[in-house]
Amino acid sequence: MIETVGLTKRFGDKLALDRLSLAVEPGEVMGFLGPNGSGKTTTIRLLMGLLRPTAGSARILGLDCHADGLALKRVVGYLPDEPFLYPYLSGREVLELVAGLHGMTGAEAKRRAERAAADAGLGEAASAYTVTYSLGMKKRTALAMALIHDPQVLILDEPTNGLDPRGAREMRDTIARLAAGGRTILMSTHLLEAAERLCRRVAIIRAGVLQAVGTPDELRARFAAAPDTSLEDLFLHVTEPGPS
Amino acid sequence: MSAAGGSDGAGARAVGAATPAAIGVGALAGLLLRARLRSTWGSVRARPFGAPAVLLLFGLASAAAYTGLFAAALGAIGARAGGPQAQAAVLGLMAGAVALASLGAKSSGEGLFAGSAETEFLLARPVSLGRLVAARALCAAVAEPFGTLFLLPLLMAAALAWELPAAVWLVAIATSALAQTTITATSQALQVAVVRWVPRARRTSLFVVLRLGAAVTMAGAWVAATWVLRAPAEVARHLDELQAWLDFTPVALLTGPLAAYRGPGGGAAALRALVPLGLVAAASVALAVGVARRAGLRGWEEAGAPWAETGATAPTGAPLTLVRREWRLLARDRPRLAALVALPLLLFGVQVVGSVGWSVVGASVGRVATLVVSIVVYLGALGPLGHMQHERRAFWILRAAPVSMGRLLAAKARAWSALLGGAALLLFVPLALGVPGASPSAVAGGLGLVLGAAILTTVLAVAIGAAAADLSDDGQAALGPGTVYLFLFVAGLFNVVVQVHGWDRARLVTLYTGAVIVLWRAGVARMGACLDPEARAAPRPRSTDAAILVLIAAAAPLALERGLARVEISAGSAAIAQVVTILGLGLASLAVLGVGSSSSVLRATLIGLASAAAARVLAPLAFGIGPTTTFPPATWTRPEVLAVAALVACADELVWRGVVQGAFERELTTRARGGDRTGARWGAAVAALLVAGLAARPSPGGTSTIVSWLAVAIAPAAARAASGRVLAAVVARLLLLASL
Numbered sequence: 001m002i003e004t005v006g007l008t009k010r011f012g013d014k015l016a017l018d019r020l021s022l023a024v025e026p027g028e029v030m031g032f033l034g035p036n037g038s039g040k041t042t043t044i045r046l047l048m049g050l051l052r053p054t055a056g057s058a059r060i061l062g063l064d065c066h067a068d069g070l071a072l073k074r075v076v077g078y079l080p081d082e083p084f085l086y087p088y089l090s091g092r093e094v095l096e097l098v099a100g101l102h103g104m105t106g107a108e109a110k111r112r113a114e115r116a117a118a119d120a121g122l123g124e125a126a127s128a129y130t131v132t133y134s135l136g137m138k139k140r141t142a143l144a145m146a147l148i149h150d151p152q153v154l155i156l157d158e159p160t161n162g163l164d165p166r167g168a169r170e171m172r173d174t175i176a177r178l179a180a181g182g183r184t185i186l187m188s189t190h191l192l193e194a195a196e197r198l199c200r201r202v203a204i205i206r207a208g209v210l211q212a213v214g215t216p217d218e219l220r221a222r223f224a225a226a227p228d229t230s231l232e233d234l235f236l237h238v239t240e241p242g243p244s
Numbered sequence: 245m246s247a248a249g250g251s252d253g254a255g256a257r258a259v260g261a262a263t264p265a266a267i268g269v270g271a272l273a274g275l276l277l278r279a280r281l282r283s284t285w286g287s288v289r290a291r292p293f294g295a296p297a298v299l300l301l302f303g304l305a306s307a308a309a310y311t312g313l314f315a316a317a318l319g320a321i322g323a324r325a326g327g328p329q330a331q332a333a334v335l336g337l338m339a340g341a342v343a344l345a346s347l348g349a350k351s352s353g354e355g356l357f358a359g360s361a362e363t364e365f366l367l368a369r370p371v372s373l374g375r376l377v378a379a380r381a382l383c384a385a386v387a388e389p390f391g392t393l394f395l396l397p398l399l400m401a402a403a404l405a406w407e408l409p410a411a412v413w414l415v416a417i418a419t420s421a422l423a424q425t426t427i428t429a430t431s432q433a434l435q436v437a438v439v440r441w442v443p444r445a446r447r448t449s450l451f452v453v454l455r456l457g458a459a460v461t462m463a464g465a466w467v468a469a470t471w472v473l474r475a476p477a478e479v480a481r482h483l484d485e486l487q488a489w490l491d492f493t494p495v496a497l498l499t500g501p502l503a504a505y506r507g508p509g510g511g512a513a514a515l516r517a518l519v520p521l522g523l524v525a526a527a528s529v530a531l532a533v534g535v536a537r538r539a540g541l542r543g544w545e546e547a548g549a550p551w552a553e554t555g556a557t558a559p560t561g562a563p564l565t566l567v568r569r570e571w572r573l574l575a576r577d578r579p580r581l582a583a584l585v586a587l588p589l590l591l592f593g594v595q596v597v598g599s600v601g602w603s604v605v606g607a608s609v610g611r612v613a614t615l616v617v618s619i620v621v622y623l624g625a626l627g628p629l630g631h632m633q634h635e636r637r638a639f640w641i642l643r644a645a646p647v648s649m650g651r652l653l654a655a656k657a658r659a660w661s662a663l664l665g666g667a668a669l670l671l672f673v674p675l676a677l678g679v680p681g682a683s684p685s686a687v688a689g690g691l692g693l694v695l696g697a698a699i700l701t702t703v704l705a706v707a708i709g710a711a712a713a714d715l716s717d718d719g720q721a722a723l724g725p726g727t728v729y730l731f732l733f734v735a736g737l738f739n740v741v742v743q744v745h746g747w748d749r750a751r752l753v754t755l756y757t758g759a760v761i762v763l764w765r766a767g768v769a770r771m772g773a774c775l776d777p778e779a780r781a782a783p784r785p786r787s788t789d790a791a792i793l794v795l796i797a798a799a800a801p802l803a804l805e806r807g808l809a810r811v812e813i814s815a816g817s818a819a820i821a822q823v824v825t826i827l828g829l830g831l832a833s834l835a836v837l838g839v840g841s842s843s844s845v846l847r848a849t850l851i852g853l854a855s856a857a858a859a860r861v862l863a864p865l866a867f868g869i870g871p872t873t874t875f876p877p878a879t880w881t882r883p884e885v886l887a888v889a890a891l892v893a894c895a896d897e898l899v900w901r902g903v904v905q906g907a908f909e910r911e912l913t914t915r916a917r918g919g920d921r922t923g924a925r926w927g928a929a930v931a932a933l934l935v936a937g938l939a940a941r942p943s944p945g946g947t948s949t950i951v952s953w954l955a956v957a958i959a960p961a962a963a964r965a966a967s968g969r970v971l972a973a974v975v976a977r978l979l980l981l982a983s984l
Contacts, residue, residue: 011777050643051776069772073646080644084637088576089569090558094641097564101645106563113563127557129576145641 001026001153001184002047006056009042009208016042018208019056024186029179031195032188034205035239040188041081043205044157047186048078060153074102077151081158083142087131091122091141094130095148102149112148120144121170136167143174154178156187160194172198196231206239266370272379280387295724307397314338314401317472321479322405332503333487334479335402337468340495342395343423345465348458350431352451374536377436381429381529385421388428395498396420402502415501415514422518422525423498429528433535440539452582459583463590470594497521566647566655571663573634574627584626588619588667609676613690613742616672617697620664621735628660628705629731632713632774633722639715639775649771653706653764661702668698693742696753701735704760708734710767711788716777734759734792740799743806751938755798758935759791783910789836790907793829793899798939800825823892830895833903837970844969851967852960852975859959859976860983893977900957901964901973905932909968921968929965933957956980 002024009017017039024030034040045051047058049069058065063072085094095113104112117126120140130138139159146154159175160168172194179185179198189195195202196216203213212219216231225234267275287296322331366376399416442450472479479486490496497520504513564572574581595615596605605615635642642652672694676687712727714720741752766788773779801822808818908928916924940953959980960973 045775048644050640052773052779054778070646070648073644078640078644080640082637084640086569086573086638086641088558088573089564093558093564093572097566097569098641098645100563100565101642101647103646109563127560129558 001028002030002058002060002186004043004047004056004058007043007046007053007058008055009039009046009051010054016208017046020205020208020210021056022203022210022213024184026184027182028201029175029185029187029199031199031202032186032205033190033192033195033202033235034188038205038239039208040205041157042208044078044155044186044188047155048076049073074149075151076153076155077146077149079139079142079146079154079156079159081161083138085130085133085138085141088129090127091120091130091133091137091144092117092126094141095126095144098145099148104149116144116148117141119147135162136164139163139167139171143171147178152183154183154185154187156185158188158190160189160191168194192231192235202231204235204238211238266372267375269375269378269382272371272375273382276379276383277387280383295726299725311397311401311404314398314469314472315404318402318405321472321483329487330483331402331405332499333483333490334472335398335502336490336493336495336499337486338398338465338472339395339498340490340493341461341465341468342398343427343495343498345458345461346395346424347427347431348454348461350427351434352454352458372536373436373540374533377429377432377532377536378529380432381425381532384428385425388424395423399498399502402499406502406506408502408505411511412502412505412514415505415511415518418518419498419501419521422521425525426521426528429525429532433528433532436532436535436539440535448578452579455579456582456586459586459590463594466594494524497524566652567659570631570656570659574663577634584623587626588623588671591619591622592671606675606679609679609682609686609690610742612672612675612679613694614739616668616675616694617701617739617742618736619671620668620694620698620701621732621738623664623667624660624701624705624735625728625732627663628656628702629709629728630723631656631660631706631709632715632771633709636715636722637718643772643775649710649768653710653768653771657703657706660706661699664698664702665695668694697738697742700738700756700760703764704735705731707760707764707767710771710774711763713771713774714777715774716779722774730792734795737795737799737803740803740806744802747942748802752799752802755794755935755938759795762787762791784838785836785903785906785910787907787911790904793833793836793903794935794939797829797899800829801941823888826892826895830891830898833895833898837898837902837906844967845971848963848967848969848972849975851969852963852972853979855959855963855966855972855976856979856983858962859955859980889981890978893981894974897960897970897974897977900932900936901960902970904935905929905961905964905973906970908932925965925968929961933961 002022004020004022007017007020007022008015020039020043032040032043042051046053047060047065049065049072052066060072061075063075065072085091089097092113095116096109099109099112099116100106120143122137122141122144125133125137130141133141139162143156143159146156156175160171163171168191175185175187175198187195187199201213201215202219204211204219212222214222216234217227219225219231219234219238220227220229223234223237225237284296284300287294288300291297318331318334321334396416399419400413403412403416438447438450438454500517501514501521504517505511507513509516558576561572562568574584592615595618605611632639669691672691673687676682676690708727708731709723712724713722715722738756741749741756744752766786770779804821804825805818808821905928908931909925912924912927912931913921936957937953956977960977963972963976964970966972
């Protein structure tokens with residue numbers, strides 16, 4: 001479903017991502033974990049075709065993330081880490097715009113936008129300019145944008161980052177619902193508890209290099225950790241600074 | 245909060261004795277000054293050839309140019325209109341206009357808004373608003389020596405025109421510093437008052453009005469300056485009434501010290517004349533501090549900040565499409581919309597009543613078309629050129645949607661060409677109909693040209709804006725000043741299309757359209773990768789380099805010829821100007837190409853030699869050029885003329901074989917199946933020759949000149965194609981030149 005082979009990205013002298021090979025199965029929710037600056041957002045941007053790989057390839061549903069960019073975006077939804085919106089468009093207008101970009105006609109775009117705004121719980125705020133939105137509302141609007149075309153695959157970059165506890169809980173519940181609906185989800189996050197609860201497998205990356213991938217139990221076994229070792233302890237162990 | 249809030253010192257008294265005293269105004273001004281100077285120096289050091297360094301150099305060069313120009317104008321006015329009195333009146337007019345424009349610009353600026361990062365940073369420290377305002381006013385005395393609009397160079401120009409000793413420059417510097425302090429303090433007082441006492445709902449509108457006022461005062465300064473420079477004799481005729489009017493204004497404070505220095509009192513009189521200005525500066529700082537203390541931070545923290553718009557809801561309308569999105573975003577950005585409507589009108593007013601005058605502008609339909617095209621170009625710079633700057637961090641929405649970049653750019657071009665075309669129509673039709681004796685066919689033809697210009701300008705602006713966009717770094721503007729100047733230059737060349745006729749117009753339109761297509765394709769490609777910081781490193785020469793150089797090479801000689809004819813310059817000087825233009829293009833090409841490797845120099849030289857020899861042998865057979873053929877004029881036997889001819893030939897080769905043929909080679913090699921470099925090279929040679937032929941001006945020699953041009957151009961093109969090096973082309977061209 002999602003597959004990277006030797007995916008590498010270099011920014012000048014800095015190697016941001018080093019030969020990442022990873023596969024996410026259909027219907028799977030995979031957590032993508034790593035410290036700040038480890039290459040998570042770079043990977044996600046490569047998957048969305050926003051960056052061109054220096055080497056290697058990335059494919060989603062068999063589509064090359066760079067060469068088949070347009071076709072890919074019809075079947076993938078994307079939630080960026082910092083979802084900036086047009087400040088002087090309302091949430092509803094942005095949703096209508098995105099629906100239009102996905103080829104929906106005027107009436108259909110309006111209907112989808114209304115439904116997405118309602119699903120996202122924007123309420124009256126859907127008519128307000130997005131400049132007035134809190135971060136939580138911006139994230140919910142951006143998630144509604146990612147879902148407006150009913151994609152098979154979702155790529156979520158730090159979906160709970162910056163949200164208050166209630167907002168984070170609501171976002172987690174929404175992701176759980178989406179996962180239960182059979183969507184394939186790749187989600188980067190710092191919230192390890194949420195990752196353990198939501199994701200079947202996790203991939204841990206450090207300094208651009210994939211350190212480990214598997215279910216939490218598999219990782220515990222691989223790193224000879226006790227069965228009650230938390231994912232947080234495991235994560236800290238795997239990403240401990242030192243030679244990769 | 246109290247220390248940063250309304251009353252000075254209150255916070256300091258409330259806390260314990262161990263708390264350090266609040267920073268004084270002088271110390272704060274020193275800190276701000278050091279930070280600003282270090283920041284400027286750091287930006288120049290970090291990027292010695294980057295935008296900050298270029299802007300700094302441009303500012304210094306402009307200031308020097310203004311000094312020279314105004315010194316010359318003042319000298320001319322003094323000679324024609326009774327000497328120093330008249331000069332003092334003109335100096336007063338200019339200094340007053342500049343000071344007023346500076347005040348208008350600063351009052352409507354965003355430096356004091358809460359949205360400004362520096363203001364937020366400073367007000368988060370134990371610094372009161374009153375002290376910040378006073379410190380900024382003092383800092384301006386040193387940090388802005390040239391003033392927003394070059395007040396100091398103006399005073400320097402007067403000192404030069406009056407042949408005063410160098411010591412008087414100190415008087416000029418002191419005058420400028422006090423004026424800057426006064427202007428900065430007054431503008432801050434105005435802004436603080438607006439933020440504190442104008443209701444939030446009306447504040448944005450008021451700042452829009454302030455900006456329009458600033459634009460009007462800027463235009464006034466421009467009109468005054470161009471009037472003085474363009475028609476010093478006419479200015480001199482109005483000096484009596486001007487002087488009487490100026491006596492009722494505060495401009496005497498600005499001109500008084502220099503005028504006093506010229507009198508019998510000398511330096512002491514100048515110092516005495518500085519005292520009133522110093523008092524005014526002190527009073528304005530006191531006013532600003534007083535207003536700031538009274539206002540406190542109430543209302544301040546949300547002035548200009550986006551969250552001040554809380555509660556604003558969008559009116560309902562039709563679902564957004566890509567085109568409607570552009571219009572709706574523009575309609576809701578009131579300051580931008582106001583600038584887009586007002587500035588072209590101001591430019592129009594400046595042209596008609598100021599620098600050129602209606603008698604010149606309205607002399608023919610062609611001139612009206614030129615004016616309208618110029619305004620359309622400015623509109624292009626204000627509107628569609630900045631499209632990626634306005635996308636900025638929200639661009640991910642479009643980038644993550646299944647829409648091709650070409651379709652996205654086309655929607656932008658459609659949206660903006662309707663606006664620019666509409667503006668061109670509204671400006672052109674009434675003006676063209678007002679031209680005495682204008683025929684309907686001339687008006688219709690002119691309308692076609694300006695509408696074509698509006699569409700091409702829009703497409704060009706959208707393409708250049710996309711090609712320059714780099715959204716990978718949030719801290720950097722998507723659009724630099726270099727891109728704006730490049731656009732203004734390239735788009736402005738369309739005025740040459742308007743002014744020429746017949747074959748010249750046809751070939752320029754063809755080249756212009758071709759260049760726009762090339763730039764469009766580059767824009768589409770770049771836009772798709774604008775979030776990737778590594779995507780900019782495309783190798784040179786690029787097709788965009790070639791397109792721009794071709795346009796300049798084709799249009800600049802025509803523009804130069806027409807411009808120089810208007811100022812009745814001698815034929816020799818005109819020829820020198822043309823040669824300098826070609827050499828300039830050669831240098832630009834050299835900068836694009838860089839110095840190639842030295843690995844195959846011998847091979848390239850030999851190929852160049854062989855190409856030249858083959859051309860010399862084959863020319864009589866292919867083109868009928870005899871072995872004794874020489875190119876006129878006979879003065880080419882002189883060594884200095886030959887040296888210049890050789891330099892021109894080298895420059896020509898760098899442009900056509902270096903950049904243009906090189907760019908075609910790169911493009912064709914990329915497209916060639918299996919990387920057929922040989923086929924691509926020869927294809928590039930033919931394509932570059934065709935473009936060069938289109939760009940070359942038809943000369944009186946007719947067919948024989950074309951044959952000679954071909955004979956001279958084919959050999960270097962073949963040499964480049966055979967060797968892959970521009971060096972071979974240069975060698976072939978020089979040898980051919982020597983043999984002919």
